[in-house]
Amino acid sequence: MVLLKKLNPRKDVTKKYKKWMNDKEVHKFSAQKLKKHTLSTISKYVNSMNSSKNEILLGIFIKIDNKLSHIGNIKIGPINFFYKTAYISYFIGEKNLWKKGYGTQAIKEAIKIAKKKKIRKLKAGFVEINPGSKRVLEKNGFKKEGTLKSEEEHNKKRYNAYIYGKAL
Numbered sequence: 001m002v003l004l005k006k007l008n009p010r011k012d013v014t015k016k017y018k019k020w021m022n023d024k025e026v027h028k029f030s031a032q033k034l035k036k037h038t039l040s041t042i043s044k045y046v047n048s049m050n051s052s053k054n055e056i057l058l059g060i061f062i063k064i065d066n067k068l069s070h071i072g073n074i075k076i077g078p079i080n081f082f083y084k085t086a087y088i089s090y091f092i093g094e095k096n097l098w099k100k101g102y103g104t105q106a107i108k109e110a111i112k113i114a115k116k117k118k119i120r121k122l123k124a125g126f127v128e129i130n131p132g133s134k135r136v137l138e139k140n141g142f143k144k145e146g147t148l149k150s151e152e153e154h155n156k157k158r159y160n161a162y163i164y165g166k167a168l
Ligand SMILES: CC(C)(COP(=O)(O)OP(=O)(O)OC[C@H]1O[C@@H](n2cnc3c(N)ncnc32)[C@H](O)[C@@H]1OP(=O)(O)O)[C@@H](O)C(=O)NCCC(=O)NCCS
Pocket: 025, 026, 027, 029, 090, 091, 092, 093, 097, 098, 099, 100, 101, 102, 103, 104, 105, 125, 126, 127, 130, 131, 132, 133, 135, 136, 139
């Protein structure tokens, strides 16, 4: 149901994508919320990712009315080629599509791609007040490997972050 594919900096960098990037709720737990994103900064980012040797940026697409619709992104990287490990990070930009299984499916597809790239382990981090991120990882077999104490500040309060991992 979900398809992951590289983003085309001309066709896929749209007003909708810009709206997600400037949405304080979508990026509540990410440093992206501190930046002002424009079509130009996003295009530059997509271009830099598309030419990166150790990061794979993929758009999350679903079929709506038989047409592919971009709903969010998932990134595999940075990749450590020596240890064959990589981080993943992800967001569903369309908030009305949260809790419909797309985040879980996107990670499942990213695992398949990582395996093809001979990556042997994936890791992801999230702050303790982000239950959605915890759940999508758990549903894909990731397990807690570490706690980063007092790692992040949200609304003037400090929170722990967790690192989850999955050997492939
Ligand atoms: C986190 C995120 C990717 C989850 O994606 P999603 O498509 O909504 O997740 P799914 O529909 O696959 O949900 C999987 C499970 O998580 C649960 N879940 C999702 N969001 C949740 C939330 N905010 N609170 C509690 N549970 C949540 C779902 O209910 C579902 O549980 P179940 O299968 O046990 O019933 C999405 O909410 C998002 O993009 N958030 C903003 C960006 C973000 O936080 N990215 C991660 C940064 S570390």
